[in-house]
Amino acid sequence: MIPQKKRIFSGIQPTGSIHIGNYLGAVQHWVKSQAEFDSIFCIVDLHAITVPQEPGTLKAKIREVTGLLIAAGISPETSVVFVQSQICAHSEMTWILNCFIPMGWMMRMTQFKEKSQKERGMAGVGLFDYPALMAADILLYQTDLVPVGEDQKQHLELTRDVAARFNSIYGDTFKLPEAVIPKTGARIMGLDDPTKKMSKSETNPGHAINLLDSPDEIRAKIMRATTDSLRDIRFDESRPGIYNLLVIYELFTGRSRAEIEASFEGKGYAELKRELAEVITAQLQPLQSRYRELTADPGHIDRLLAEGASKVQPIAEKTLAMVKEKIGLG
């Protein structure tokens, strides 16, 4: 018998612009691992509405993110890409899991604490419940591995905890998923402030390099990136600005740290920045032209998403039916 491939599941929000943090921390790993694993990637629009969204923009962003994932190398033949809200089981499973997650666990979630502060008392219940929806996403597909950036680690722990709790009450039901977090690049920092994670929701134009940025925008953002007043170019975590730029350089070139430090010996920050801007531009240009080709036919992305939804629906329905049966619903 041929052993079954392990299943990967991961998600991305269709909000803001996808940046090199998303790419280096998550998307490029999805691309590299898709031949080895049975891969499912979800455009999480239900997560997106946990904070206010403009309807037209949200719809356009769902297509944009899908186009970018495929342009980055996700193959719609080998992997599945689908939109979360097209599979009702996500919402239904969230409700069921809500009834098995103690409030105390949810109240420890650091992302809610950070995000709700920005909403100044108007944060919705959905924002609080965000981790339960994420657990539903993952558990519906009996996922083995979840490749994510470091910011999702706590959510993955909660997912495992609720799965284990459900299994201990009703017997083996959910597979316990494991987070896969890269050793380097799991937390790319903002260019304007290297003590803060690069984030889609940050509005300062110098904060992030987006995958659709032009060469001029990339150059301007990198040249303006915050560094320090020292001179030597070394991978030193206590110097967050220069360290972040070097990590981005390392990940885009695939060169070793020793090699990179040697090649910048005696050179200044301006030279590193110029070279980094060129490296990023060279990596993003082929992705951007594939993106333009893919989106030239507006119906193309919608057809891929419809196919994706029809492939995952039976998997999600099967898990949901089993769970409902065990609980005694219906």
Ligand code: TYM
């Ligand atoms: P999202 O849309 O914020 O980010 C998508 C992926 O990019 C990673 N990431 C980063 N990696 C390195 N450096 C950064 N600065 C950086 N910023 C973001 C994220 O860790 C993520 O892997 N909650 C998730 C979406 C989600 C999900 C899921 C993920 C919903 N359901 C189920 C996995 C499994 C999120 O907001 O990702």
